[in-house]
Amino acid sequence: MPVIDIKNLKKYYKVHQKEPGLSGSIKSLFSRKYYDVKAVDGVSFDIGEGELVGFIGPNGAGKTTTLKVLSGLLYPTSGHVSVLGYTPWDRKPAFQKQFSLVMGQKNQLWWDLPAIESFILNKEIYEVPDAQYKKTLDELVELLDVADILKVQVRKLSLGQRMKMELIAALIHSPKILFLDEPTIGLDVVMQKKMRDFIKEYNQRFNSTIILTSHYMDDVKELCQRVIIIDKGKLIFDGALDEIVKKYANHKLLTVVFDKKVDQDKLSEIGQVKEFNFPKAVISVKRTAASMAAAELLQHFPVADLNIEEPQIEDIIREVFTGADVA
Amino acid sequence: MRKYFTVFSLSFQNEFTYRLNFILWRFRNVLRILMTLFLWTAVFSSRDAALGYSRTQMISYVFLVLIIQTLVLAAPSNDNVGGEINNGDLSNYLVKPISYLNFWLSRDWASKFLNIIFAVIEFSLLWLVFRPQLQFSENMVHILLGIIVWVVGIFTYFFLTKMAVFVAFWYPENTWGIMFIVLVFMEILSGFIFPLDVLPTMAQSALQFTPFPYLIYYPVAILIGKFSIAHSLQFLLQSLIWLFITHFLAQKLWRLGLKVYSASGR
Ligand SMILES: Nc1ncnc2c1ncn2[C@@H]1O[C@H](COP(=O)(O)OP(=O)(O)O)[C@@H](O)[C@H]1O
Numbered sequence: 297m298p299v300i301d302i303k304n305l306k307k308y309y310k311v312h313q314k315e316p317g318l319s320g321s322i323k324s325l326f327s328r329k330y331y332d333v334k335a336v337d338g339v340s341f342d343i344g345e346g347e348l349v350g351f352i353g354p355n356g357a358g359k360t361t362t363l364k365v366l367s368g369l370l371y372p373t374s375g376h377v378s379v380l381g382y383t384p385w386d387r388k389p390a391f392q393k394q395f396s397l398v399m400g401q402k403n404q405l406w407w408d409l410p411a412i413e414s415f416i417l418n419k420e421i422y423e424v425p426d427a428q429y430k431k432t433l434d435e436l437v438e439l440l441d442v443a444d445i446l447k448v449q450v451r452k453l454s455l456g457q458r459m460k461m462e463l464i465a466a467l468i469h470s471p472k473i474l475f476l477d478e479p480t481i482g483l484d485v486v487m488q489k490k491m492r493d494f495i496k497e498y499n500q501r502f503n504s505t506i507i508l509t510s511h512y513m514d515d516v517k518e519l520c521q522r523v524i525i526i527d528k529g530k531l532i533f534d535g536a537l538d539e540i541v542k543k544y545a546n547h548k549l550l551t552v553v554f555d556k557k558v559d560q561d562k563l564s565e566i567g568q569v570k571e572f573n574f575p576k577a578v579i580s581v582k583r584t585a586a587s588m589a590a591a592e593l594l595q596h597f598p599v600a601d602l603n604i605e606e607p608q609i610e611d612i613i614r615e616v617f618t619g620a621d622v623a
Numbered sequence: 624m625r626k627y628f629t630v631f632s633l634s635f636q637n638e639f640t641y642r643l644n645f646i647l648w649r650f651r652n653v654l655r656i657l658m659t660l661f662l663w664t665a666v667f668s669s670r671d672a673a674l675g676y677s678r679t680q681m682i683s684y685v686f687l688v689l690i691i692q693t694l695v696l697a698a699p700s701n702d703n704v705g706g707e708i709n710n711g712d713l714s715n716y717l718v719k720p721i722s723y724l725n726f727w728l729s730r731d732w733a734s735k736f737l738n739i740i741f742a743v744i745e746f747s748l749l750w751l752v753f754r755p756q757l758q759f760s761e762n763m764v765h766i767l768l769g770i771i772v773w774v775v776g777i778f779t780y781f782f783l784t785k786m787a788v789f790v791a792f793w794y795p796e797n798t799w800g801i802m803f804i805v806l807v808f809m810e811i812l813s814g815f816i817f818p819l820d821v822l823p824t825m826a827q828s829a830l831q832f833t834p835f836p837y838l839i840y841y842p843v844a845i846l847i848g849k850f851s852i853a854h855s856l857q858f859l860l861q862s863l864i865w866l867f868i869t870h871f872l873a874q875k876l877w878r879l880g881l882k883v884y885s886a887s888g889r
């Protein structure tokens with residue numbers, strides 16, 4: 297049985313139209329015109345226990361909205377949603393004790409107190425037994441290496457340190473399901489890497505089910521076998537990461553390094569020249585014609601080095617979103 | 624209920640983080656008490672009675688109002704429910720097994736607890752210095768009834784302000800304005816500024832059917848023995864009815880509000 301099950305989920309935000317100017321403001325006090333923003337528009341997927349799924353899409357695709365529905369913060373417009381067998385927006389305590397939502401740009405820690413106080417509060421809110429609390433806290437503190445800053449006022453922590461504390465606060469009740477919304481946003485590269493390592497370790501050690509949204513492809517590439525891609529509220533891909541390449545990349549990239557000057561026009565006969573910076577050139581060719589093109593290059597050009605590569609996943613995804621032919 | 628006690632204790636610590644703020648706030652309080660005392664002393668320097676109150680009665684009234692309002696009108700220093708609804712921080716609580724109303728109630732009491740401690744010290748000092756003549760009812764039943772109405776009023780005030788702030792679910796831009804108007808109304812109609820029996824009888828009886836006079840005027844008037852026991856009992860009953868009504872409405876608005884809450888501010 298899947299842990300998370302979504303069928304034809306729709307979430308339309310009712311937004312009231314703001315007319316410009318003072319008279320518009322006054323008018324809108326009495327009669328408001330509403331229109332719908334279709335943030336999520338008929339999305340279905342299910343996720344099994346222990347999966348770590350990347351949930352990606354451009355800004356405004358509907359990722360955060362989906363996670364908010366899954367956490368019971370929003371009532372959906374229509375569709376069926378079941379998480380651990382519960383309907384999230386019933387907000388049953390038994391359900392709430394089994395998941396956590398972490399948003400990169402939001403914080404739950406008490407700003408003026410040391411983080412440990414917020415952990416204690418969460419322990420009480422989630423009714424975690426003393427022994428389990430101690431064990432979990434010790435484990436997390438060690439994994440994230442924050443023993444020395446537990447008693448520092450939260451406002452005095454760096455963004456990276458605070459994010460670690462946010463994670464601990466979110467994990468103190470050992471949730472079975474974790475919704476991570478852009479957890480690495482704003483962090484420097486080293487810190488991003490640490491976060492990724494932690495998420496991976498956490499997923500493996502506790503077999504927790506994790507949905508991770510991010511717009512850093514590195515996060516997803518390193519962590520997730522499966523990705524779900526949405527755009528404009530609609531699901532456009534759900535499968536293994538390398539399937540994206542197979543499905544959408546009908547081209548390959550030939551990277552060539554030349555010995556001597558070559559004529560760019562002649563190169564164009566082989567395929568689409570994406571980049572030409574003597575001595576290096578990148579040529580995009582049809583997937584099926586890749587080996588032919590390579591042979592031709594070797595035969596007719598002064599080639600020093602030649603590589604056949606798949607296009608970058610970032611590029612594929614970007615082009616899927618812009619609707620362009622992927623090259 | 625341990626979770627709410629922890630909220631209480633964290634809030635208590637939190638209130639101490641802005642010590643200077645707190646000290647200034649208390650200082651303002653002392654000034655206000657002094658000003659009120661001086662004002663009424665001046666009014667009564669040339670006459671024996673004003674607005675139907677003798678000097679002792681009036682001083683007793685304002686002194687009691689000041690004590691009672693430290694518990695009724697006081698709210699946590701960082702009560703920002705409207706802001707939390709607007710910027711989506713409310714989500715932090717909604718995903719957890721905790722009641723938002725009770726969360727704020729705990730925080731409310733933490734701040735009140737702190738206020739009590741300081742108010743007791745301040746009032747004792749002021750009393751020692753000025754030795755104003757105070758006149759309370761000598762009947763213990765009055766005192767008991769007055770205190771119960773007072774405590775009921777503390778909760779009614781809490782639910783009234785929450786009702787006002789939950790408007791933020793529908794009109795996020797206007798929370799501050801609405802809150803301001805409600806607070807002004809409450810200060811005037813509760814009897815905080817002047818004893819309500821200086822108003823025409825018509826207005827007084829009309830006010831009886833609003834929750835406001837139960838916050839300050841009735842507890843004070845009962846404590847100084849202005850009403851018969853029977854009347855006092857009647858006001859206690861009515862204050863309880865208001866408590867139930869405001870509690871019910873606050874919860875109703877909360878539930879309706881959650882339906883339109885869009886957790887914005889991503
Ligand atoms: N509270 C809201 N009210 C109205 N529209 C919203 C609200 N939150 C998000 N939206 C809109 O819904 C769409 C999806 O937003 P979101 O789920 O935040 O996307 P993502 O997380 O993928 O960037 C966007 O067009 C956004 O402008």
Ligand SMILES: [Mg+2]
Binds near residue numbers: 359360361
């Ligand atoms: Mg988002």
